[in-house]
Structure formats: structure tokens, C-alpha cells
Amino acid sequence: MTDVLILGGTGWLSGRIARLWADDGAAVTCLARGERPEPPGVTLVRGDRDRSDAYDRLARDWDHVVDVSSRADHVAAVVAALGARARRWTYISSVSVYADDATPGADESAPVHEAAAPGDEYDYAAEKVAAEQQVRALGDRALIVRPGLIVGDGDPSDRFGYWAAAFARAGSDRVLLPPLEGRATQVIDVDDLAAYVVTASSAGVSGAVNAIGDRHPLRDVLLCIRNAAGHCGETVVGEAGWLADHGVAYWAGERSLPLWLPADMTGFMTRSNAAFHRTGGVLRPIDDTIARVVADEIARGVDRERRAGLTREDERALLAELL
Ligand SMILES: NC(=O)c1ccc[n+]([C@@H]2O[C@H](COP(=O)([O-])OP(=O)(O)OC[C@H]3O[C@@H](n4cnc5c(N)ncnc54)[C@H](OP(=O)(O)O)[C@@H]3O)[C@@H](O)[C@H]2O)c1
Incomplete structure (x- = not known):
């Protein structure tokens, strides 16, 4: 059975990813503080990623790890704790990482903002860039999904x-x-995005992909x-x-x-979604x-x-x- 760990899994998008993978027959574990209910068929492990022992109970081998965090320190800590134990790693980033909002049709090679450094005032885009850098250290085991506006x-x-x-x-x-x-x-439909995360991770897609509609x-x-x-x-x-x-x-x-x-x-x-289509993305x-x-x-x-x-x-x- 495919063993999946979702860091999150009780949120709007991450809940749908967890549910889809569980419906597909995977054994799905979610890590969250437990402020919202977990989807049916999913095991919730309660933990706070602000704590240094957050990942202790998850220290085993995983087929897939998916992380939705927008905190670079959380992402760095989990990559350090579980990076060596995961066959595949998928990070949900954002098109907010891009520094240029003027050029139509830009693809994943477009320049990104400067990464957040420890101690910087919180900035969503800079945190996402720094988190992506942590995940990239996992090489071609890592998929970085950059959604545009998610709707549904x-x-x-x-x-x-x-x-x-x-x-x-x-x-x-x-x-x-x-x-x-x-x-x-x-825009991208939340269910099309969840489906893409499951199929692209399972197919071994790696690198950064804009996950956006036409x-x-x-x-x-x-x-x-x-x-x-x-x-x-x-x-x-x-x-x-x-x-x-x-x-x-x-x-x-x-x-x-x-x-x-x-x-x-x-x-x-108006960003390019060619890589999304090329790697199996389907838009309703x-x-x-x-x-x-x-x-x-x-x-x-x-x-x-x-x-x-x-x-x-x-x-x-x-x-x-x-x-
Ligand atoms: N909305 C958009 O249009 C848009 C566009 C581009 C990218 N994105 C990205 O898409 C993703 C959305 O995911 P989502 O809808 O699942 O997000 P979400 O609703 O914010 O859920 C976050 C998940 O992480 C858990 N969590 C938060 N803080 C935690 C902590 N300290 N310790 C442990 N668990 C914690 C939450 O559970 P608890 O609260 O119970 O801990 C929840 O399961 C994000 O990565 C976002 O940046 C969104």
C-alpha cells in the first residue's frame, strides 16, 4: 500500500489532496494541530510544527510527503527530519514567488523574489521562495507545485x-x-489541483510546475x-x-x-501552464x-x-x- 504523509491535510486544498489519495487506496497520515477535522479514511497525527519534536512520531519511511506550509522554518525542519526517509516529496508553493508580474506568458524559469532569511519580517512570497530552496535540496525526488489563484x-x-x-x-x-x-x-479549480498533485507526484514529476488554468x-x-x-x-x-x-x-x-x-x-x-499540461495536468x-x-x-x-x-x-x- 502507498504510504502518504500530508503535512497539513485538514485545510481546504490539503484536505482534498488527502481525501483523493485515501480514496485511491493509499494509507494517508496527516500532521496538523487538529483545529479542523481530518477527511474520512485518513489518520490524523496531532502536532504543532512550532515545536522541535513535531516530527518525532513520523520518523519512518514514506512513499510520498506533501507539504503546504508557507513558513520556511517549518519546511526546513521537516526536510531535515524526514527528507532522507521519503521516496518523493511535493511542496505546494505559489506563483507569488515570481518577481515579475508584468510579462505575459512567463514560464517556470522566470526570476523569483529574494528568499526570506531567518529573522526577517514575515513575507509570504519570500517564505515560499526560501521553502522551495529547502525542498530543492532533495534533488529529482522533489516536485514544486506553484498554483495560481485556487477557486472552487x-x-x-x-x-x-x-x-x-x-x-x-x-x-x-x-x-x-x-x-x-x-x-x-x-484560475485553477481546487479539485483539478488536488488531482494534479496526486497524479504528478505518483508519476515522479520533478522540478517546478505552474499549476494554473488557461x-x-x-x-x-x-x-x-x-x-x-x-x-x-x-x-x-x-x-x-x-x-x-x-x-x-x-x-x-x-x-x-x-x-x-x-x-x-x-x-x-497570464502565466504559462504548458508544463502543467505536459506533465499530466487536466483542467475542467x-x-x-x-x-x-x-x-x-x-x-x-x-x-x-x-x-x-x-x-x-x-x-x-x-x-x-x-x-
Ligand atoms: N488560495 C490560493 O489561491 C493559493 C494560491 C497559491 C498557492 N496557495 C497555496 O496553497 C496551499 C493551500 O493549502 P491549504 O488550503 O490546505 O492551506 P490551509 O487551509 O492554510 O491549511 C494548512 C494546514 O496546515 C496545518 N497547520 C498550520 N499550521 C500548523 C502548525 N503550526 N503545525 C501543524 N500543522 C499546521 C493546518 O491544520 P491546523 O490548523 O489544524 O494545524 C492545515 O491542515 C498553501 O500552500 C498556499 O500557500 C494558495
Whole structure:
């Protein structure tokens, strides 16, 4: 039986990887503090990676180790503790490692940010770069998966799902959009990503691979979400300067228009996914993802508190000022 250790395994993505591998017949062990339930059929070992003894109970041979940590010190410690005991090692990094967000179509050879050094103030991208360096020391046993924006039902970041909720809650009322001209978007369905991690690790793929979907004009994706959500009202575009003056942020977080990027970030959502396809990655049609996200947002409540986007009240106030 294939023996798999997931460092994590109770999170949104890592939980799906754990479940998929368990459904596939592997013996799956997860290491987590246990703040969230483990998927069915998976053994949870409770441990805190802030502690130096975190890996003691896991000191045996593994066919596959998968790590989702965004802390370089955690990654360094586990590579030191278990690196010699693993046949294959997969690290979930991010396209945030890339230093250049302007050049469209860049592949995995593009320059990355400087790696975090011990004692530096926490910076997600720098930590991911430093963590990748630790994993690369394992040579061709290591696969580094660099996802772009991960989307799907249950997304804890609330970014992509904002648009499903915004169109669904508006019904026949107006919806505020960001500038769409020249804007692209590129996402990966969480289940396609989990499937890729399992199949690429099992196939012995090594090196770094961008795990992202195909590029779509942002306009087309929002229109597809609008249709799926049954919106029949008007859409109103706010200009970039006007939105900035009114405290509306790009991309993510409170009082933002998610997925909207500054005009000069033309390379951020337009990266090459050739290696992903070449190494067995499969993408479902984006309409399938959108249908699932719309159903999930409606089930969770379109007016729920969110980590990203505008509240309905803020959106109405902005529209009233704009028109
Ligand atoms: N969302 C995106 O669009 C996006 C884009 C690019 C890359 N990524 C990457 O994709 C991955 C997402 O994975 P995910 O959804 O599974 O992440 P997650 O929801 O943050 O889960 C993290 C896992 O690690 C465990 N964990 C956290 N701190 C720990 C500690 N101190 N000791 C032991 N276990 C600990 C958590 O369990 P406990 O809390 O119970 O300990 C959980 O199982 C990350 O690597 C992220 O950087 C995300």
C-alpha cells in the first residue's frame, strides 16, 4: 500500500489532496494541530510544527510527503527530519514567488523574489521562495507545485466566489464592476489541483510546475458567472481612479473588487501552464467550476460576512454616488 504523509491535510486544498489519495487506496497520515477535522479514511497525527519534536512520531519511511506550509522554518525542519526517509516529496508553493508580474506568458524559469532569511519580517512570497530552496535540496525526488489563484466551493479566501454572491444577491438590481478592458484572469479549480498533485507526484514529476488554468478575459469570466447566477440587472463599471478615491481595493480583502488587478500587472494572471499540461495536468471547463461556486455561495448565503469584496450596503452606496 502507498504510504502518504500530508503535512497539513485538514485545510481546504490539503484536505482534498488527502481525501483523493485515501480514496485511491493509499494509507494517508496527516500532521496538523487538529483545529479542523481530518477527511474520512485518513489518520490524523496531532502536532504543532512550532515545536522541535513535531516530527518525532513520523520518523519512518514514506512513499510520498506533501507539504503546504508557507513558513520556511517549518519546511526546513521537516526536510531535515524526514527528507532522507521519503521516496518523493511535493511542496505546494505559489506563483507569488515570481518577481515579475508584468510579462505575459512567463514560464517556470522566470526570476523569483529574494528568499526570506531567518529573522526577517514575515513575507509570504519570500517564505515560499526560501521553502522551495529547502525542498530543492532533495534533488529529482522533489516536485514544486506553484498554483495560481485556487477557486472552487468552500474557498476560504472568498475572492472568486464574491462575484457569484454579488450577481446572485443583486437579482435585477445593478452590480458594480471594475474596469475590464485588457484584464485577464487565470484560475485553477481546487479539485483539478488536488488531482494534479496526486497524479504528478505518483508519476515522479520533478522540478517546478505552474499549476494554473488557461487565460480568459476577465469580462468573459464575469459574464459567465453573471449568467450562472441568474443576474438580469444592469452592470456599471467604475473607473480605476474613481474606485481608488472611494477606498475600493484591487484583488482581495475587505472593500475590494476581487480579481481586479492594476493595469500594469499584465503578467500576473497570464502565466504559462504548458508544463502543467505536459506533465499530466487536466483542467475542467471553467463553466463547471462556476456552476459549483454559484451553488456553494447560494447555499452559504449571499449576504454572509466575507473576507473579500464589497458588502451589499457598500456596493449600493458606491453605485448611488456613481450614477
Ligand atoms: N488560495 C490560493 O489561491 C493559493 C494560491 C497559491 C498557492 N496557495 C497555496 O496553497 C496551499 C493551500 O493549502 P491549504 O488550503 O490546505 O492551506 P490551509 O487551509 O492554510 O491549511 C494548512 C494546514 O496546515 C496545518 N497547520 C498550520 N499550521 C500548523 C502548525 N503550526 N503545525 C501543524 N500543522 C499546521 C493546518 O491544520 P491546523 O490548523 O489544524 O494545524 C492545515 O491542515 C498553501 O500552500 C498556499 O500557500 C494558495
